[in-house]
Amino acid sequence: MSQLSLLLKIVGSRMKAQEFFLLLKNKKPVIRQGYYDDEANVILALCNEMRLNMIKSDFAIELAESGFANKGVKSKEGMCFYYISKDPNLAVAAKEAESTDDHKTLGKFLDYPPCCIDFFETNFSQTHTNLQLTPARWETNLTKRVSDWCVLSHFPCSNDCKHSLSLTTTYFRIILEDNPHWAKELKTNLESNISNE
Numbered sequence: 001m002s003q004l005s006l007l008l009k010i011v012g013s014r015m016k017a018q019e020f021f022l023l024l025k026n027k028k029p030v031i032r033q034g035y036y037d038d039e040a041n042v043i044l045a046l047c048n049e050m051r052l053n054m055i056k057s058d059f060a061i062e063l064a065e066s067g068f069a070n071k072g073v074k075s076k077e078g079m080c081f082y083y084i085s086k087d088p089n090l091a092v093a094a095k096e097a098e099s100t101d102d103h104k105t106l107g108k109f110l111d112y113p114p115c116c117i118d119f120f121e122t123n124f125s126q127t128h129t130n131l132q133l134t135p136a137r138w139e140t141n142l143t144k145r146v147s148d149w150c151v152l153s154h155f156p157c158s159n160d161c162k163h164s165l166s167l168t169t170t171y172f173r174i175i176l177e178d179n180p181h182w183a184k185e186l187k188t189n190l191e192s193n194i195s196n197e
């Protein structure tokens, strides 16, 4: 079984499995994922087995929209974020950055492009939490997140953002190597609502 399929069985989401996979392959320094308390034990066991460090946020989030934990609104109850890295210092630093709303530093730890971090800082607010663009190409298409299909973990500053395209190329190549069927399905789904006009 491919590593992606194994991870999917444990974490229960393709997008989360991909992030774990890319972290394990040294393509991401830190990942951040939302889990409810009753899910977190399974993830902790996975991290222990994989020698990953997992740090919990000291705030919970209310999801801004179902099925996507990229960014919610801080609240007392709900899902917590977990910062996961091979490097314990990076996991802690990412947690600290988010707890002080330092999006710039957090974005850097998560390996988001600087242009997209600026885009997020300028446009995100408590009432405007979804910065998703109308899709124009599969590489930067975020609209299939609701069906658990997406390559990127950040809001691209534009559909043609060259840093985002380069990340997708890197990520997709390594996904393809591990699981060609997964890669094909991923691309097909992300291409399915792109209009050519």
Ligand SMILES: [Zn+2]
Pocket (backbone or CB within 6 Å): 113, 114, 115, 116, 117, 156, 157, 158, 161, 162, 163, 164
């Ligand atoms: Zn960008």
